[in-house]
Amino acid sequence: MTSATTTSVSLDVRDVHLAFGPNRVLRGVDLSVPRGATACVIGPSGSGKSTLLRTINRLIEPDRGDVLLDGRSVLGDDPDALRQRVGMVFQQFNLFPHMSVLRNVTLALRRLRKLDADEAETVARAQLELVGLAGKANSRPAQLSGGQQQRVAIARALALRPEVMLFDEATSALDPELVKGVLGVMADLSAAGMTMVVVTHEMGFARQVADTVAFMDRGVVLEAGPPEAIFERAEHPRLRRFLDQVL
Amino acid sequence: MDPLSTLWETFFDWDAMREALPEMLTVGLPNTLILAVSAALLGSVLGLLLAVAGISRSRWLRWPARVYTDVFRGLPAAATILLIGVGLAPLGMQVWGPDPYPLGILALSLIAAAYIGEIFRSGIQSVEAAQLEGARALGFSWADAMRLVIIPQGIRRVLPAWVNQLIALIKDSSLVYFLGLVASQRELFRIGQDYAATTGNESALLLAGLCYLALTVPLTHVVNWIDRRLRNGRPATASTEEDDDDTASYAATEGDRR
Ligand SMILES: Nc1ncnc2c1ncn2[C@@H]1O[C@H](COP(=O)(O)OP(=O)(O)O)[C@@H](O)[C@H]1O
Ligand SMILES: [Mg+2]
Numbered sequence: 270m271t272s273a274t275t276t277s278v279s280l281d282v283r284d285v286h287l288a289f290g291p292n293r294v295l296r297g298v299d300l301s302v303p304r305g306a307t308a309c310v311i312g313p314s315g316s317g318k319s320t321l322l323r324t325i326n327r328l329i330e331p332d333r334g335d336v337l338l339d340g341r342s343v344l345g346d347d348p349d350a351l352r353q354r355v356g357m358v359f360q361q362f363n364l365f366p367h368m369s370v371l372r373n374v375t376l377a378l379r380r381l382r383k384l385d386a387d388e389a390e391t392v393a394r395a396q397l398e399l400v401g402l403a404g405k406a407n408s409r410p411a412q413l414s415g416g417q418q419q420r421v422a423i424a425r426a427l428a429l430r431p432e433v434m435l436f437d438e439a440t441s442a443l444d445p446e447l448v449k450g451v452l453g454v455m456a457d458l459s460a461a462g463m464t465m466v467v468v469t470h471e472m473g474f475a476r477q478v479a480d481t482v483a484f485m486d487r488g489v490v491l492e493a494g495p496p497e498a499i500f501e502r503a504e505h506p507r508l509r510r511f512l513d514q515v516l
Numbered sequence: 517m518d519p520l521s522t523l524w525e526t527f528f529d530w531d532a533m534r535e536a537l538p539e540m541l542t543v544g545l546p547n548t549l550i551l552a553v554s555a556a557l558l559g560s561v562l563g564l565l566l567a568v569a570g571i572s573r574s575r576w577l578r579w580p581a582r583v584y585t586d587v588f589r590g591l592p593a594a595a596t597i598l599l600i601g602v603g604l605a606p607l608g609m610q611v612w613g614p615d616p617y618p619l620g621i622l623a624l625s626l627i628a629a630a631y632i633g634e635i636f637r638s639g640i641q642s643v644e645a646a647q648l649e650g651a652r653a654l655g656f657s658w659a660d661a662m663r664l665v666i667i668p669q670g671i672r673r674v675l676p677a678w679v680n681q682l683i684a685l686i687k688d689s690s691l692v693y694f695l696g697l698v699a700s701q702r703e704l705f706r707i708g709q710d711y712a713a714t715t716g717n718e719s720a721l722l723l724a725g726l727c728y729l730a731l732t733v734p735l736t737h738v739v740n741w742i743d744r745r746l747r748n749g750r751p752a753t754a755s756t757e758e759d760d761d762d763t764a765s766y767a768a769t770e771g772d773r774r
Contacts, residue, residue, distance in 0.1 A: 365665055381655050
């Protein structure tokens, strides 16, 4: 998977604020992910984790604050161009059900990267191979297990050679026996040097793979640090209470 | 003669039917199909525009689409056909001459567009927001995401309703006889009517009715068949990856299995 990683860049989120009407969902979020590092974001439901990921690739525009890739603000960029640099994987996969697996992966390569049909197919098949699904290229998403679908979604994002990858509870919708395969792909990607932000409830994954773990609560990062510090020496009472509940 | 056999003669005069049949098949049927199919195509193009305008964020698109839909769905088809066929006749005269046939197609198309627009809109709106988000996250613009991902899925979901609209068009095409077509342009109903008028016998009209049923009844079964396939999904054919264009070419396949 090394080829996917050669261009990864650092990510900085600075004092990001966002409100949905009166609901102040992000209230000054800071997060720094050095080039090639993996940050896991944990925290209770409703604390703003998904919203944070969506402000990073500007599916939602932050009200205030800044997002930097490689030290440069991306808020003035063309959002469509930015999203080609930032891959995102969703809890519900969001594959296109009316297209084959292969076409799910080639669509953006052809339309956005302007590869011709053969080039796109070569890239897509190689990427599917890396997630262990070379044999499923002609299937429809609905014919695959949830775990396979999520790996297709990862392949689809990686095929565009993103510089940063965002994962929003990528394994939460999966049956327990399928979780491992997907986490394995994500761990490989992390080891290969992709810059990643991973929102997850898989504390084992966070402990083993993350360089940084950030605990979000009510729209702020309450505590962040290396996994040992977060899991063994949590300072904030709310973090300790959260860990007591999930571990 | 007893009343029953008179009744029988009125509707089931085989000779009268046999006499009308050739013209029914060589003139009436093609004209009915031309009117219905071209109105379905033009109506679908206009309907898609109306559907997209109807879900637009701009009220300057939403509003006109709404008004158009309300007006053309609210008027009786016969009134619309007459209004357009007569009202636009001077304009048609300048463009293609005195022939009312194109105006008939136009009127049918404009009516169909209002219904098809609503059908498409409901289909497009039924596609989960996550699909749009998935496409946008890959870097597709809103327009490309709609065109490549959302609209094809939305339209697939409402294909049964679309075919129902085609059935309605086949029936409504009988109304263009108002506009005064020349002999070679007459559709099924008009030919039946003409024979009935000259013979004083309704059998040719009944024959026209049978022709309509021969078109519409199979289509209702197509509706049911598509409906079933949409519901159950179907195994993907080992799809020959379409060399080029993505969207329209795949038949309905997504099931709601997950
Ligand atoms: N599109 C939206 N419109 C309005 N409110 C939203 C929207 N998305 C999320 N929210 C609200 O923002 C808050 C945080 O949601 P989210 O970021 O999904 O939290 P998490 O991912 O940590 O569970 C919740 O109160 C949720 O209701
Ligand atoms: Mg969430």
